Amino acid sequence: MTEPVMQLKNLKKTIGKKPIIKGLDFDIYGGEVFGFLGPNGAGKTTTIRMMVGLIGMTEGDVIIKGHSVRNDFKDAIRHVGGIVENPEMYPFMSGWKNLLHYSRMIPGVTKERIEEVVRLVGLEGRMKDKVGKYSLGMRQRLGIAQALLHNPSVLILDEPTNGLDPSGIREIRAYIRRLAEEEGVAVIVSSHILSEMEMMCDRIGIIKNGELISIQTVNEALQQTDKKEVSIEAEPVEEAKAALDELTDTKTVLAKEQLTLTIEKEDIPRVIAGLVAKNINIYSVNVNRSTLEDKFLDLIGEGKIE
Incomplete structure (x- = not known):
């Protein structure tokens, strides 16, 4: 496997005597979308803030492209772009002037690069308009363009689809996938919307009480449950x-003429054969696909989702 672009090494945060983050270790690779999930108070935002140097670490380190955030902050952070919470823009200025203003803070950003990121997020037709007239989705896209100006290796997006309508969510999801696949950027996303994370992410890290309790690909996460929910349409239904x-x-x-039960995957053929042996007519058998939300709640063991 290629070298990771970001590494968390025994990352800890203690406030007073209370441990908030309890030794996180994981790697992020270029070209992947990494989803960061956890219930309320799990420590996601605290971890993200330590990744970008907004708050100090108690112990451990974050290594970005070989540079330590703790000891070599300036060289480490130049490889990172991010939106933590909402992108802040000047509403009385056009989208183009906003990006031009931010580009002056970063050495080496050319007019061509500004045009490139504008194309990447699909805002070419609206750059002359004042940002105050932008929809929430357009402001999010402009925020992503701003975060990409300096060609970062890592893009950190905290709740990038927050407050967007379904079409806005779909657009942002498409841009995030495109950034990872075409630009080779490592994208770290935290989100409330688990169905979106399922469609958007390659790997998922689940954090609970400041500890990483699971890290795996989305496909692994959805396939690892042994039990399956099975829906059967059969007659006579009471006999079935x-x-x-x-x-x-x-x-x-039994609900709406459908029989639903949860059994081990390997028991499904035996159960269907048993129904056939009793002369019960079977019209359909559906194995209901488990979702990331099911997996998340299995691991967390509680109903709260941040």
Whole structure:
């Protein structure tokens, strides 16, 4: 595998005597979208703030392109772009003037680079308009353009789809995927919307009480459950329910002529064969796909999602 562009090494944060972040270790690679999930108070925002040097670390380090955030902040942070919470823009200035203003803070950003990032986020037709007239989705896209001006290797987006309508969410998701795949940027995303993370991310890290409890690809996360929820359409339905109760030690729920039960994957053929043996007509069998939300709640063990 290629060298990671960002490494968290035993990252800890203690406030007073209370440990907030308890030794995080993971790597982020170029060209991937890494989702950062956790319930309320898990420590996601604290971790992101330490990654970009907004708050100090108690112990450990963040290494970006070989440079330590702790000991070599200036060289480390030049490889990072980010939006933590909402992008702040000057509403009385045009989109173009906003980007021009920010570009003056960064040595070597050319007019060509500004035009390139504008094309990348699809705002070519609206750069002369004042930002005060932009929709929330357009402001988010302009914020991403601003964060990309200096060609960062790592882009950190805290809640990039917050407050957007469904079409805005879809657009931002497409830009994030494009950045990773075409620009080779490592994108770190935290979000409330688990279904969006499922469609957007390559890998997911789940944090709880300041500890990393799981880190895996989205496909692994969705395939690792042993039990499957199965929906069966069969007749006579009452006889089918009685047969399922005999064949399994799980509860079968009957609703709208559908029988639903949760069983081990390898038991599905035996259960269907048992129904057939009892002369029950089977019209459909559906294995309901588990979602990232199911996986998340299995791991966290609580209903709160930040």
